[in-house]
Amino acid sequence: MKQLFKRWNVIVVMLLIPLCGWAQKDLKIMALFDEYGKKKGSTMVELSKEMLETYDMTLYKSITISEDEGAIQKAQKYIGEDKKKAKKIKEVVNKGLIVSGYYQLVAKTDKGMNRFILFKVSRKGSVSVVYIEGKLDSEDLVTLLFMVKTE
C-alpha cells in the first residue's frame, strides 16, 4: 500500500511540475494580450531572455491598443480584478473609471521576485498595459522609466 502511495505521489508531482512558474497566468489582464495582441491597431512586445537580464527582469510583456473603446473597457475591468492581488496601488480614477494605475502585486513564487502592472489610458484613446516580473523593485522601475523618457 505504501508503494502505491509512493507511486501516486510521483504521478502527482509529475502533474504539478509543468504548472510551476506560470505566475502571470493567474492575472485577468493576460486575456487582453491573448485577445488583442495580434489585432490591427495593437503593438505587443515580449522581451528576450538576453534583454530581460539587462533590466533585471524575468518577464516583460506590454501591449498598446489604439482607439478601441471595447479594449479600454476590458482592460479597466481586468485591472479592477487584478488589483485585488496587489499589495501596493497608485491610481488615478476619473468619473469612476481607472485612467492610470501602478500596481505592485503579491509575489507568487520567490520572495525576492516582484510583479508590476502599469496601466494607462491616453487622452488620444489608446490603452497601454505593461506587465513586469523580476528582482527589480519600484526604484529600479522608476529609474528605467526615467531612462526611457529621456531617450
Place this chain on the structure above:
Amino acid sequence: MKTIEELLDKYFEGATSCAEEQQLKDYFSQEKEIPSHLQAYREMFVSLALLSDVKRKKEPIMIMTPVTTTIRRHRIFMQAAASVAILFCLSIGGGMYYHSKDAQKGYVIINGERSTDKNLIISCMENSMAAVTDYPEDVLFLDGEYQE
C-alpha cells in the same frame, strides 16, 4: 471382503462411482492386514490416494488466483495513470518549451505582423513604457504607502 473384490472388478471395468473409488482407497490405505491376494492392489490405491491428497492441497492456490488478478489490475491501472501523467507533462511541457523558446527570442507584433528585430523590439518597449506614465516618479511605491 467379497464387496472389495466386487468393487475391484467394477473398478477395472470402469464402472465405479467416486464414492466407491474412495471406498477402495480408504480400504487399501488402512494399516490393518490385507489378504495376500489383494496385496498387489494396495500400492496402486495408496498411490492414487496420495495423488488425490496432493490435488486437494493444491486447491488453495486456486483461491489465490483472484488476488493475483487484483494485483495485476492495480499494476495495469498504475501503468495507465503513469502514461496519462507522462502524456500530460509532455503536452504542457511542450507548450511551455515552445512558449519559452518563443520568448527567448523576444518579439514585437505590430498590427498583426510579427518581428524579432532587436532594435524594433527595444524601440516598441520604450514607447510602451513611456506611454504608461507621464511622471515616472509616480510609480515609486514608498514603504508602507498604499494609495487608491
